[in-house]
Amino acid sequence: MKKTLIRLLSAVLLATTEVFGQPAQxxxxxxxxxxxNVAPPDPNLVQFDLNFPGGxxxxxxxxxxxxxxxxxxxxxxxxxxxxHLPPLKM
Numbered sequence: 001m002k003k004t005l006i007r008l009l010s011a012v013l014l015a016t017t018e019v020f021g022q023p024a025q026x027x028x029x030x031x032x033x034x035x036x037n038v039a040p041p042d043p044n045l046v047q048f049d050l051n052f053p054g055g056x057x058x059x060x061x062x063x064x065x066x067x068x069x070x071x072x073x074x075x076x077x078x079x080x081x082x083x084h085l086p087p088l089k090m
Contacts, residue, residue: 046070052088060085
């Protein structure tokens with residue numbers, strides 16, 4: 001009986017540690033929850049649309065370079081050079 005009580009008490013204490021985790025963050029009044037943690041867009045990032053019909057990694061790199069208008073720094077290992085990638089549309 002004593003061992004059962006100790007095991008039960010231990011299980012309850014271990015289960016309640018998650019309840020005392022990190023407290024909820026307070027946001028300023030009038031600030032919607034959806035916009036609280038949104039970072040401003042980085043002006044250095046390049047945005048582009050990609051419609052890749054599928055092919056090798058080298059063909060994917062070429063499609064990204066063509067869509068973005070900028071060179072892409074990518075290393076393709078020799079053992080993966082002939083890998084066939086599925087079509088991608090982003």
